[in-house]
Amino acid sequence: MTKKTFDIAVIGGGPVGIFTAFYAAMRDLEPVLIESMPTLGGQPSNLYAQKQIYDVAGQFGVNGSQLIQNLIIDQPPFKYETCLETTVENFVKQDDYYQIKTNHEDIFAKAIIITVGNGPFNPRKLAFDYDPQLEGKQLNYFVKNLEDFRNCDVLVAGGGDTAVDWALEIDKVAHHTSLLHRRNQFRALESSVKRLMDTKVELLTPNIITGLQLLPDSNKVSVSFKTVGTEDTAQVIVDKILVNYGMTTDSRLLRKWGLELQGPFIPVNSKMQTNLEHVYAAGDVVTYPGKQKLITLGFAEGPIAVSSAIADIYPQKSNFGHSSSMFN
Numbered sequence: 001m002t003k004k005t006f007d008i009a010v011i012g013g014g015p016v017g018i019f020t021a022f023y024a025a026m027r028d029l030e031p032v033l034i035e036s037m038p039t040l041g042g043q044p045s046n047l048y049a050q051k052q053i054y055d056v057a058g059q060f061g062v063n064g065s066q067l068i069q070n071l072i073i074d075q076p077p078f079k080y081e082t083c084l085e086t087t088v089e090n091f092v093k094q095d096d097y098y099q100i101k102t103n104h105e106d107i108f109a110k111a112i113i114i115t116v117g118n119g120p121f122n123p124r125k126l127a128f129d130y131d132p133q134l135e136g137k138q139l140n141y142f143v144k145n146l147e148d149f150r151n152c153d154v155l156v157a158g159g160g161d162t163a164v165d166w167a168l169e170i171d172k173v174a175h176h177t178s179l180l181h182r183r184n185q186f187r188a189l190e191s192s193v194k195r196l197m198d199t200k201v202e203l204l205t206p207n208i209i210t211g212l213q214l215l216p217d218s219n220k221v222s223v224s225f226k227t228v229g230t231e232d233t234a235q236v237i238v239d240k241i242l243v244n245y246g247m248t249t250d251s252r253l254l255r256k257w258g259l260e261l262q263g264p265f266i267p268v269n270s271k272m273q274t275n276l277e278h279v280y281a282a283g284d285v286v287t288y289p290g291k292q293k294l295i296t297l298g299f300a301e302g303p304i305a306v307s308s309a310i311a312d313i314y315p316q317k318s319n320f321g322h323s324s325s326m327f328n
């Protein structure tokens with residue numbers, strides 16, 4: 001069987017990667033977008049979903065979450081493939097393509113556009129030892145499908161927007177929802193906290209989780225916690241626990257890719273070319289004189305990278321990419 005070789009692999013599904021993959025598809029290429037998280041969205045989704053954005057042209061006042069929804073169109077006229085929960089570990093140049101090594105299967109592409117921002121996002125995990133087999137079953141760091149929580153007893157841990165928003169959503173389908181946080185106040189949008197107070201979600205504050213144990217002959221877990229500033233301890237027994245303690249990023253992976261770097265950034269020229277043949281970069285990960293870490297700048301760098309890739313890998317192809325109307 002012959003392997004599928006994409007025209008372009010876009011590594012990193014933040015706003016810049018999403019738009020770059022879409023734009024590559026609009027330019028009649030076959031792109032694949034690779035993202036380490038279970039959902040696309042990068043910083044706007046993971047760090048400021050509720051914050052309003054005013055400096056992306058035509059998107060005045062949308063919040064981080066809405067901006068990403070506007071980028072991921074339901075029925076895009078120009079299609080790209082997406083690989084989620086797939087972290088690029090390295091890539092190796094073969095004859096006229098790159099073999100991209102991930103935590104899953106290898107992916108093959110003629111050109112690569114790196115849009116990894118500050119590196120892969122990872123959830124901040126519980127800070128004590130627990131059975132790793134609980135992850136993805138009783139212990140969750142993401143919600144992949146709200147239905148997984150239907151009719152369950154659920155403990156949500158955390159005090160920010162994500163924890164409060166998920167407690168509100170899970171409460172609609174779960175048998176019982178509790179929200180555990182180390183403070184009495186939540187650091188979430190005021191209107192969400194107000195909605196929370198009007199629900200039957202049980203608030204377990206100010207507490208810290210200290211242990212997690214699978215109950216024998218059961219699929220339930222016992223969650224132990226301690227009240228902050230006291231020696232008081234207690235347990236709750238639940239079907240599922242969702243931990244929303246925020247995200248961390250790690251830019252060290254980039255050092256293995258043979259790229260010339262300036263600190264954690266990739267220097268690029270005005271064509272968004274890196275030091276490696278047919279490898280381009282855009283968004284927060286790049287540096288050049290005058291670079292600013294703004295979404296709008298990344299939205300311009302992506303198309304430059306795609307146009308450069310077309311000129312390099314398909315020199316015979318016309319490189320006239322200023323209007324979508326020509327494709328209708």
Ligand SMILES: Cc1cc2nc3c(=O)[nH]c(=O)nc-3n(C[C@H](O)[C@H](O)[C@H](O)COP(=O)(O)OP(=O)(O)OC[C@H]3O[C@@H](n4cnc5c(N)ncnc54)[C@H](O)[C@@H]3O)c2cc1C
Pocket residue numbers: 011012013014015016017034035036037040041042043044047048051052053054055056086087088089115116117118119120121253282283284285293294295296298
């Ligand atoms: C609090 C806050 C507020 C901000 N407000 C604004 C604003 O109002 N306006 C504005 O223009 N900008 C704002 N920014 C900056 C803006 O969010 C960034 O410029 C933008 O997110 C950069 O997009 P990106 O796609 O380059 O990177 P990111 O958004 O960081 O996305 C990179 C993606 O790549 C993935 N990834 C990384 N490594 C790998 C790998 N090896 N394999 C697979 N996937 C990988 C990551 O998981 C991530 O999803 C703000 C930033 C913060 C922190």
